[in-house]
Amino acid sequence: MTSIAKPKIVHxxxxxxxxxxxxxxxxxxxxxxxxxxxxxxxxxxxxxxFFELDIPPHRVAKMSGIGCSSKTPxxxxxxxxxxxxxxxxxxxxxxxxxxxNRDLYLLGISGDGDSLSIGLGQFAHAVRRNLDMLYxxxxxxxxxxxxxxxxxxxxxxxxxxxxxxNRQPPIDPVQMAMALGGTFVAxxxxxxxxxxxxxxxxxxxHRGFALLDVLSPCVTFNDHEASTKxxxxxxxxxxxxxxxxxxxxxxxxxxxxxxxxVMPIELHDGSRVLLRKISKDYxxxxxxxAIDYIRSHHRAGxxxxxxxxxxEGDPDMHGLNNTSRTPLNELPFEALCPGADALxxxxxxxx
Amino acid sequence: xxxxKTDGTEYFHRVVDCQWGCPAHTDVPEYIRLIAQGRFSxxxxxxxxxxxxxxxxxxxxxxxxxxxxxRGRVEEKPVAICRLKRVAADHxxxxxxxxPRAPAQKNGKRVALVxxxxxxxxxxxxxxxxxxxxxxxxxxxxxxxxxxxxxxAFRLPAHVxxxxxxxxxxxGVDLRLSTPVESMRGLLEQGFDAVFVGSGAPRGxxxxxxxxHDSDRIHIGIDWLESVAFEHVSKIGERVLIIGVGNTAMxxxxxxxxxxxxxxxxxxxxxxxxxxxxxxxxxxxxxxxVEIVVNxxxxxFVVEGGKLLGMKFDRLEYDIDxxxxxxxxxxxxxxxIPCDDVVLAIGQDNAFPWIERDVGVEFDKWxxxxxxxxxxxxxxxxxxxxxxxxxxxxxIIWAVEHGHQAAISIHRHCHGAPLTERLPRGVNxxxxxxxxxxxxxxxxxxxxxxxxxxHVDLKSRFKKLNIEVELGFSAEQVAxxxxxxxxxxxxxxxxxxACIECDACIDICPVDCLTITPNGEQEEIEARLKTPxxxxxxPLYVSAxxxxxxxxxxxxxxxxxxxGLCAERCPTGAWDMQKSTLVVPYAVHELAxxxxxxxxxxxxxxxxxx
Numbered sequence: 001m002t003s004i005a006k007p008k009i010v011h012x013x014x015x016x017x018x019x020x021x022x023x024x025x026x027x028x029x030x031x032x033x034x035x036x037x038x039x040x041x042x043x044x045x046x047x048x049x050f051f052e053l054d055i056p057p058h059r060v061a062k063m064s065g066i067g068c069s070s071k072t073p074x075x076x077x078x079x080x081x082x083x084x085x086x087x088x089x090x091x092x093x094x095x096x097x098x099x100x101n102r103d104l105y106l107l108g109i110s111g112d113g114d115s116l117s118i119g120l121g122q123f124a125h126a127v128r129r130n131l132d133m134l135y136x137x138x139x140x141x142x143x144x145x146x147x148x149x150x151x152x153x154x155x156x157x158x159x160x161x162x163x164x165x166n167r168q169p170p171i172d173p174v175q176m177a178m179a180l181g182g183t184f185v186a187x188x189x190x191x192x193x194x195x196x197x198x199x200x201x202x203x204x205x206h207r208g209f210a211l212l213d214v215l216s217p218c219v220t221f222n223d224h225e226a227s228t229k230x231x232x233x234x235x236x237x238x239x240x241x242x243x244x245x246x247x248x249x250x251x252x253x254x255x256x257x258x259x260x261x262v263m264p265i266e267l268h269d270g271s272r273v274l275l276r277k278i279s280k281d282y283x284x285x286x287x288x289x290a291i292d293y294i295r296s297h298h299r300a301g302x303x304x305x306x307x308x309x310x311x312e313g314d315p316d317m318h319g320l321n322n323t324s325r326t327p328l329n330e331l332p333f334e335a336l337c338p339g340a341d342a343l344x345x346x347x348x349x350x351x
Numbered sequence: 352x353x354x355x356k357t358d359g360t361e362y363f364h365r366v367v368d369c370q371w372g373c374p375a376h377t378d379v380p381e382y383i384r385l386i387a388q389g390r391f392s393x394x395x396x397x398x399x400x401x402x403x404x405x406x407x408x409x410x411x412x413x414x415x416x417x418x419x420x421x422r423g424r425v426e427e428k429p430v431a432i433c434r435l436k437r438v439a440a441d442h443x444x445x446x447x448x449x450x451p452r453a454p455a456q457k458n459g460k461r462v463a464l465v466x467x468x469x470x471x472x473x474x475x476x477x478x479x480x481x482x483x484x485x486x487x488x489x490x491x492x493x494x495x496x497x498x499x500x501x502x503x504a505f506r507l508p509a510h511v512x513x514x515x516x517x518x519x520x521x522x523g524v525d526l527r528l529s530t531p532v533e534s535m536r537g538l539l540e541q542g543f544d545a546v547f548v549g550s551g552a553p554r555g556x557x558x559x560x561x562x563x564h565d566s567d568r569i570h571i572g573i574d575w576l577e578s579v580a581f582e583h584v585s586k587i588g589e590r591v592l593i594i595g596v597g598n599t600a601m602x603x604x605x606x607x608x609x610x611x612x613x614x615x616x617x618x619x620x621x622x623x624x625x626x627x628x629x630x631x632x633x634x635x636x637x638x639x640x641v642e643i644v645v646n647x648x649x650x651x652f653v654v655e656g657g658k659l660l661g662m663k664f665d666r667l668e669y670d671i672d673x674x675x676x677x678x679x680x681x682x683x684x685x686x687x688i689p690c691d692d693v694v695l696a697i698g699q700d701n702a703f704p705w706i707e708r709d710v711g712v713e714f715d716k717w718x719x720x721x722x723x724x725x726x727x728x729x730x731x732x733x734x735x736x737x738x739x740x741x742x743x744x745x746x747i748i749w750a751v752e753h754g755h756q757a758a759i760s761i762h763r764h765c766h767g768a769p770l771t772e773r774l775p776r777g778v779n780x781x782x783x784x785x786x787x788x789x790x791x792x793x794x795x796x797x798x799x800x801x802x803x804x805x806h807v808d809l810k811s812r813f814k815k816l817n818i819e820v821e822l823g824f825s826a827e828q829v830a831x832x833x834x835x836x837x838x839x840x841x842x843x844x845x846x847x848x849a850c851i852e853c854d855a856c857i858d859i860c861p862v863d864c865l866t867i868t869p870n871g872e873q874e875e876i877e878a879r880l881k882t883p884x885x886x887x888x889x890p891l892y893v894s895a896x897x898x899x900x901x902x903x904x905x906x907x908x909x910x911x912x913x914x915g916l917c918a919e920r921c922p923t924g925a926w927d928m929q930k931s932t933l934v935v936p937y938a939v940h941e942l943a944x945x946x947x948x949x950x951x952x953x954x955x956x957x958x959x960x961x
Contacts, residue, residue, distance in 0.1 A: 004794070006859060007795070011882075012425075012885060014863075031920075036851065037853075041854040044857070191853065191854060223851070232899055
C-alpha cells in the first residue's frame with residue numbers, strides 16, 4: 001500500500017450534532033503532511049469546532065494560499081467550498097468571495113510564509129478593512145515545503161535544524177493585527193485543543209476580521225532542541241493570559257465563575273464569548289496595554305496566548321462598504337446586471 | 352491511575368477478544384490471515400494445535416469467539432469465524448504427513464481413557480506423540496461420542512468426523528469399541544498409570560408429568576438422536592412437540608422434519624430472550640418452518656388408551672423489568688396442543704453408575720465427582736475427568752481444552768511431577784512495520800457486512816437425513832469475510848518516553864479511542880475520554896506520564912479497529928503495531944521442558960517449530 005486512508009467507521013460511540021451529522025462528516029481527505037505536523041492538529045480542531053457549531057459544511061468557504069498550511073483545507077470540511085489562491089494572495093480572493101456572498105462562513109488558512117513575507121501587504125489590508133472572516137495562521141517559523149529555511153516569524157537566536165542561527169527580528173502577526181486595528185486577535189497552540197477549539201468557534205462567529213495565530217510546530221524541520229517553535233519549547237514558555245469560553249445562543253452558562261473574573265461579550269448572533277482572565281495584569285480590551293504586555297513578554301522569551309484582544313463594536317467590511325445583503329448569486333439578473341444604460345448613467349456621475 | 356501492566360500474558364491476550372473467548376485459545380486472527388493467503392493447510396494445522404477438530408468445529412462449534420468478536424461491537428455482526436474455520440478444513444490438502452506421530456519407542460506408561468468422545472480423543476492426541484500407550488474404552492460401536500450420537504448428520508457429516516478421529520486413532524491408539532466400562536475398580540485393577548474419564552453427560556433429563564409413562568411416543572431427546580444416528584429409528588409422527596429450547600431441541604426439531612414430521616413445534620416456557628439455543632441455531636430451525644412457541648409450561652401428557660393425543664400446557668405471562676429480568680409470572684390459561692410424538696430436550700446430566708462410591712473418587716452433594724478446575728484430577732490421584740463428565744454439559748471446545756489440560760496433568764502425574772507447577776503461558780510481540788506506509792498485515796478497514804452462509808434449498812434438503820444443509824462459503828465470500836477480521840492480535844503498543852504529544856494519533860483515530868489527559872482516578876479519566884466508555888469490561892490502556900506535560904495517554908480498547916493509523920501518523924514511533932502471539936503450553940512442551948530444564952524457552956521454541 002502506498003498511502004493509507006482514514007476509514008469512515010460509523011461506530012456506536014459517535015455523537016451527532018443538531019444537523020444529524022457526525023464529526024466524520026466534517027473531515028476531508030487524508031493528510032499528506034509529515035506525521036506529527038502541528039497543522040494536522042489544527043485541522044482536527046477546525047473539524048471539531050464546525051461540528052460543534054452545527055454549521056452545514058456547504059456553508060463554508062475555505063480559502064488558502066501556498067505552503068504546508070495552505071494544503072490543509074483539503075483535509076477538513078470535504079463538503080465545503082474552497083479556493084487555493086496564488087502565494088500570499090488569499091486575502092484578496094477572500095475579500096471578493098465575502099463581498100459576493102455574505103452568507104458564507106469565510107475561513108482563511110495561511111502560514112507564516114504566506115502571510116508574513118510574500119502576502120504581508122495583503123494580510124495587513126484584510127485586517128484594515130475588517131473583512132468578516134476567520135484568518136488562521138499556522139505558524140511554525142520555517143518554510144517546511146522547501147526544507148526548513150527560516151521564515152519571517154523565526155525568533156532571534158532560534159536555530160535551524162543544521163545549526164544556523166536566525167538574527168533578523170521576527171514579525172509577530174498578533175502585534176501587527178492589533179496595531180492595524182484588528183477587532184479579534186488571538187494566539188493559541190496546536191497541541192492545546194481545549195484552548196484552540198473555543199477560539200476557532202468565537203473567531204467564526206465574530207463579525208469582522210478574526211486573526212488566530214496558531215503555533216503549530218514543524219515536526220520535521222523545527223522541532224529540535226534549539227528551536228523556539230518546537231512542541232517542548234512552546235509548552236514550556238507558553239503563557240496563557242485570557243481563556244475564552246464560547247457559549248452558543250440560547251445556551252445557559254453552566255460553569256461557575258468568580259465574580260469580576262469573567263468578561264462576557266455578546267456576539268451579533270446571540271452567542272457569547274466569556275473571557276476569563278488568568279493573568280491579573282492583562283486587559284484584553286486595552287489595545288495599547290495589550291501590545292506592550294505581549295512585546296515585553298516576548299522579549300522575556302514568553303509566548304502569550306489566549307483571546308488577546310476583542311472588540312465586537314467596530315463595523316466590518318460589509319458595513320463599511322454597504323455590500324449587498326443578498327448573495328449575488330441569488331439576485332435577479334436585472335438587479336445584478338442593470339444593462340448598458342445604467343452603466344452609462346453611473347459613468348456620467350463620475351465625469 | 353497507574354500505568355497499565357502489559358508485561359504479563361493477560362493484557363494483550365484479552366485484546367484479542369476471539370482468542371480470549373475461545374476456551375482453547377485458538378489463534379483466530381492468524382488462521383484467518385492464512386486463509387486470506389490461500390494457505391488452507393497451514394490454517395488447518397494452526398487450528399488443530401489448539402482445537403484438534405477444525406473440520407468438526409468449523410460446522411458445529413458453539414463459537415464463543417463470535418459473540419466476543421470486536422467487529423460485533425464496531426458494527427452489528429461479528430466475523431464468521433467458525434465458518435472460516437470450515438473453509439480451512441474443506442480446502443486443505445492432504446495433511447497426514449504433517450500430523451504428530453507416535454514414536455516407535457514408547458515411554459512405558461499406559462493410560463486408560465473412558466469414552467471415545469472429544470475429551471478423551473484430545474488426551475490421546477496430546478499423549479500419543481509423547482510415547483504413551485492410550486487405551487480408549489467406548490460403549491458404542493463407533494467413536495466420536497456426542498459428536499456422532501447427538502449432532503445430526505445434516506449438520507456434521509460422518510466422513511468429517513471419521514477423518515478427524517482417524518488422525519488421532521491412527522497414531523496407534525488402542526481403541527476398544529463396544530466395550531463399556533462397568534466398574535472403576537475393575538479398571539483401576541488393570542494397572543494403568545492414569546485413568547481419564549471422558550464419558551460425557553449421557554443422561555437426558557426426564558419430565559415427570561402425568562401420563563409420562565403411558566405412551567411409547569414420548570422420547571428423551573439425546574437418546575432419540577442417538578437412535579436416529581445409529582439408524583434404529585427412521586420415522587416419527589406428523590405432529591411433533593419438542594419440549595425445551597436449547598441446542599439439542601434445535602437438533603431434535605430439525606431431525607423430526609427429516610423423519611416425516613410436517614408440523615413441528617418447539618415449546619418454550621419463557622420468552623425468546625431467555626432461550627438457551629444459539630441465535631444461529633434458532634434461525635436455521637425457523638428457516639425450516641419450525642414453529643417456536645413461547646410462554647408455554649408443560650403440564651400433562653394426554654394419553655387415551657395408550658395413544659398419545661397431545662400435551663396440556665399452562666400459558667404464562669411474565670413481568671419483565673427494564674433490564675430484562677423476570678420479576679413475576681402468572682398462569683393465563685390452559686391449552687391442549689395435539690401431537691403424535693413428544694421429544695424432551697430439557698437438559699442432560701453426567702452419570703457415573705459404574706464408579707463405585709468407595710473407590711476413592713469423592714462425589715459432592717449433587718453426586719458429581721469433585722474435580723480440580725486446573726489439573727482436572729479427582730480426589731483419587733491418577734484419576735482425571737474432562738469434558739461434560741467433569742463439570743456437566745458444556746460443549747465440544749470446552750471438552751477439547753479440558754483434554755489438553757488433563758493431558759498435561761497426566762504427563763506430570765506419570766513422571767512424579769507436581770500437577771500444579773505447569774508451564775506458564777507467554778506472549779511474544781514483534782513489530783509489524785515493514786516500511787513507509789507498509790505493515791505486515793492487511794490493515795485497511797473493509798466495511799463489508801457479514802457474508803451469509805448458503806444453504807441447500809428447502810425442497811432438496813429433506814430428501815435424505817444426511818444431506819449437509821450448509822454448503823460452505825464460496826471463494827468470493829471467503830475473500831470478503833477474511834477482510835472483515837480486524838487483526839486484533841496486531842497490538843497497539845505505546846512507549847510513553849517517545850511521545851511528543853503532537854496529537855497526531857488522537858486526530859487520525861477513526862474510532863476516537865485515544866485521549867491524552869491529565870492523570871487522575873479512573874472515574875475522572877473516564878469522564879474525559881473522547882468517546883464515552885461503552886463497555887466497562889473492555890480494558891483501558893493507560894500509559895506512564897508523558898515527558899512534556901505529565902499527562903497520560905489513554906486508550907479505550909473497546910472499539911479499536913487495529914488499523915494502525917496511530918502508528919502510521921506517529922512521528923516518533925511512540926505507537927507501534929506489534930503482532931502478539933500467545934504461547935500456549937501443551938503436553939508436548941512439558942516433555943521438551945523435562946529434557947532442557949528451561950520451561951519458558953522450550954515452550955517458545957516448541958511454538959516456533961510447530
